[in-house]
Amino acid sequence: xxxxKSGCDLRYAPGWAILYSADPTKVLARSNxxxxxxxxxxxxxxxxxEALTPNVIFVLASAPTATADTFIVWYxxxxxxxxxxxxxxAKDYAxxxxxxAVN
Numbered sequence: 001x002x003x004x005k006s007g008c009d010l011r012y013a014p015g016w017a018i019l020y021s022a023d024p025t026k027v028l029a030r031s032n033x034x035x036x037x038x039x040x041x042x043x044x045x046x047x048x049x050e051a052l053t054p055n056v057i058f059v060l061a062s063a064p065t066a067t068a069d070t071f072i073v074w075y076x077x078x079x080x081x082x083x084x085x086x087x088x089x090a091k092d093y094a095x096x097x098x099x100x101a102v103n
Contacts, residue, residue, distance in 0.1 A: 011055040013037045014075075016100065018089070029098045035059075036075055036085060036102060043077035051078030062087075 013034035020026035036057045038044045045051025060074045060082065069089040077083050086103045 011038060013057050014059045016087075016089075018098065031100070035087065035100065036073075038077065040077075042081050043083065045078035045080065049078070049081075051080040053079040 013036060015031040015033075016035045017030040018028045020028055034057075036059075038055050038057050042049040042051075043055075043057060045054030056076070056078055058076045060076055062071045062073045064071055065086070067088070069091075071087045073085050073087050075083050075085065088101045088103075090099050090101075091097070092099070
C-alpha cells in the first residue's frame, strides 16, 4: 500500500512466540504469519486519520485473562493511536501445532 510518508511503503506487524518457562531461550512455537496487521483506516493512517508512521502495528503490553491461553493485548497503530485485542491460543495435540484467534 503506498504511503504519503517517504520510506513508509512497507507494513510492520508483530508475530508471537511461546517460550519454555524453565528455559526461555527454548522456543516451543512461533508464528509464521503476523499476529496483528493494519486493517482499519486508523491503523493504516489513512486520512482523515492522520498518522506519524502509516501501516505500523506494535504490541505495547499484554495481560492474561481468566481463560487459559487467552490474553488482552494493547497495541500501537500508525504511531498515533492505541488499540486493544483479545488473543486466544489453542494447541492441536494430535499435530502439535498452535492456532491463534484475534478479536
